Amino acid sequence: MSALPFSLTRSGTNLIIAWPVSPWNFNLESATSLQAPVAWTPVTTPLPQVGGGQNTVTMPIGSGRKFFRLHGTTP
Numbered sequence: 001m002s003a004l005p006f007s008l009t010r011s012g013t014n015l016i017i018a019w020p021v022s023p024w025n026f027n028l029e030s031a032t033s034l035q036a037p038v039a040w041t042p043v044t045t046p047l048p049q050v051g052g053g054q055n056t057v058t059m060p061i062g063s064g065r066k067f068f069r070l071h072g073t074t075p
Contacts, residue, residue, distance in 0.1 A: 033065070
């Protein structure tokens, strides 16, 4: 598996997270801290929208920290 492009874009008061559709079934996860042990939680609201070969999630920017990663499984 090669590196997967992952983009973050700010649009007003929203953060747009996008990544390509791939056979590795990548899921977006978030955590509020990167201190061990890190508790990664699947982002289920909102669900990714698929269009033009991209998964896109639009999230409101809030107060406090939030970290994101893509977690994939083999096809």
